[in-house]
Amino acid sequence: GIHGVGMTRPDLVNALRAQDGLYAVRVADGQGVKWQVPGALWRMHVAATERDEVVQAIAAPSTRWVTLTVTEKGYTPALAQLLLEGLRQRQQAGLPGITLASCDNLQGNGHQLQALVKAAIATPDTRPQDANLLSWIDTRCAFPCSMVDRIVPAATTDVLAAASLALGLRDDASLSTEGFWEWVIEDRFADPADAALLQSAGVRVTADVHSYEEAKLRMLNGSHSAMALIGAVTGRPFIASCIGEPHIRRFVHRLMGREVAPHLSRSDWADYRDALIARFGNPYLKHSVHQIATDSSQKIPQRWPPSVLGQIAQGAALEHHALAAAVFLRYTLGVDEHGQAYALNDPQADSLMAIGAAQRSEPEACVRALLAREDLWGSALSDHPAWTVRVTHWHQQVLQHGVDAAIQQLLQQEP
Template identity: 85%
Template structure:
C-alpha cells in the first residue's frame, strides 16, 4: 500500500503524523527547490507551526526541473516519511506541511500566481549556489509584480542557500530584472517586502533504496520519497520580516532569530561545508562511498579536526566554534546518514569559492600555515581526473565539468602545468590566490604527493609534518 492521506491512519502509533486539517486552508508559503533538504528541514519546522494551530504555514512546493519528484509527491498527497537518526536510535515522522506542488519549467504561471496569491506570506528558496540566475530573478519579479498590482501586502522572501549574504544577493537579483516602468514596484519592494539573510544546517542525504526499504519495514507502506536525516538542525535567520510578528512564531519552533546571521553563516560555510567538500573529494578518489566512511578513518578525522581548528577557526566570529567543531565531527560519523561523497562533490566549482579561499586568505594575512587547504585543493585537482585510485571511473557532475576534465586529462603528463592552470582561475580562487606564489607552490607539492603516493599517504605525510 502506498503512503497517502488514506493510509495515514494505518501507520504504527509511534510514527508522528499530521494532526491538522491539510485541506481547509490555502498555503501561506511558496517554496522553490523541492529537494530532500527542504522536505527534511523547513517543511518540518512549518509542520511544527501547523501542529501548534497556526494554519498559515502550509507549503506550495515548486520543483524547479524535476516533474518525476513532483508527480511522486502528488500521488502521495504531498506526504513522505522522514527517518530522524539520533545518537540513541531512530524515529519516524510523516510531515504534512506540503499541500500543493508545481513544476517551474512546465507550470510557470502556477508558480507566478502562487507568489501573488492572497494567502501567501513567505517565499523560501533552497536551489543550491548555481540556482541564482537571471531566470530566477525574473520568475520572482513577475510574481511580486502581480502581487503589487493586485494591491496586496508585501511578503518575506528568504533565501536558505549556502551563499554569504544570501538575502542581499537575492534582493539584488530580483531588482536587476526590473525595467524603467517598475519604479512603483521597486518602491513597494523596498518598503513592504523583506529579504532576510539566513543560514540553515542539517545533513540530509539524497533518497536511497535503503531508506525506502527501511520506510516500508517501519511504516508498512511504500514511499519512494522517504528521507533520512539527523536529529540536529539549525535555522538562523535575520530579524527582518514583512510581518514582524513572525520572529516570535519562528522562535517558538526552535528557529534562531538574530541580527547577526553572518557569524553562523561563515562558520557553517567554512567548517561544515568546507570540511564536507574536502572529505567528499578524498572519498571519491579513494573509493570510500560515504562521509561516515571517511571520518571513521583516524587520519582523515585528524585532518578535518586540524583543518577546522588551525586554519578556519582563527577567522570566525562564532564564539562557540570549538563546540561546533566537535559536534560536526560527531555528526559526520552518524552511521544512519549514508551521505554520498559524489553527491557532496557535485558542483564543486560553485561551492569551493565560498568555502576555502576566505580561510586561506586569512592564514596568509597572519603569515600562518595553510597546508590543509593546499592539500584539499590538490585533491580537487586530482578529482578532475574522473577516475579513482582503484581505476573506477566516476562522473564529474559540475557546471564546469568540461573545462575541469580537460585540465584533468593533462595531469599524468604535465601535472605542474595542470595545477597552475586550475589555480589561475579567478572564478574559483579569487584574484589574490590565483597569483600567490606560495599557495601555488604548496598545492603543486601536495598534488605531486597525491599523484605519486595516493590521497591517504599524502594526508598522513601532512599530519606527520604538522605534529
C-alpha cells in the first residue's frame, strides 16, 4: 500500500484519516463517466508536525519506493533533510536502498532530487560516516526521472456533490480526473525487477524520458500556462471555457504546432497535440485557470523560454509566445477585463505586481522590466531585442484592445 505524506498542510491528511484512506475518483471524458475508489492508501502523516513518523516510514524495512509530487517550488533543503534522515537510518540498519521517484513537472526531476539530497550531506567538513552514506546512496538508491501526464484539478464542491450522489455517502476527499494517463519513467531502479512490474501496469519504462518530458512541459504545461493567464484576464473560469472558444483553440493549436513542436524530439507530437486539444475541452474537469496560474513565476521558466530560443535560433516567428508573455504582464494587474479583482498566488507576487503596476502609464518600461528578469527568462532570452520588440507590440494590443482582439489580430496576420 501507500503511506501518504503531506509536507505542511494537515487538512487533506485529516480528511483522509476520517475516511480510512478511502476516497472516490470520477473518471470522466467523452467516452462517459465512471467512479473508482482506490484502496491503496493505508497511512497518512504531515511531515511538518509528524516528522518522526515520516522518517521512520522512509526507514521501514517494508518500504520499497518514495515518490514525490512536490512541484517546482518544493525542492528545498528541508525536503532533502527529511529524506536524508530516513536514508541514513536505512543505511545504519543494514537495509537495502530504495527508489526515490519524482513525479512532477520539473525537467530532469530525478537528477535534481539526487543532487539536492547529496548536497545536504556534502559539506566542507564532511564526516567519514557521511562519506559512507554518500557512497551508499550512490550505489544502492536510484533517482529515476519521470514524466506523469494526467490532468487532476483541485477538488470542488461540484465534485463533492457528484460523489455524494453517485456513492450515496459523503466524501470530503473525492476528485475528478480524465480517462487519459501516461507515465514514462527512466529505467533506473534500486530493484531492477520493478521495470517489468511497472510495464505490466501500462507504464512506459525507457532510457529516454527526456523526449516525453519536454513535450509535456512545453506542449501541455506551456499551453496550460498560456490559457490560464488568458482565462484569468478575460474572466473565463476554466480551461474548457478557454479552449471552447474557436479563436483560443486555434491559438493554442498553432502555439504547439508552429513554435513548440519544431524543437521537440518526441516523434508523435502531432497526435499528442491533437489529444491535448481534446483533453483541454473535457467539460467534466472544471480545471480552474487561477489554479493553473498559481506559481507562474516558477512554471514559465520551464515551459516557454526553450521554445522561444529555438525559434530565435531558426529565425522563425515567436508571436504566440510573445503574446502569452504580454498577457502574463497584464495578469500582474490583479484585475480582469471586467473589473473583477483576483489574487496572484505566486512567491514572486509582490515583485511582479510592482513591475506591472505602472503598465498603463509606462507600458514599454514595464515590459523591459519584466523581460529583464533572468529568473523568468534565463540569461539568453532576457533583454533579447527581437523578443522585447514583439512582447512590447502585443502588450500594447492587449492594453488597447483586449486579449481576445489581440489573439484575433495574431490569427489574421499569420494565416
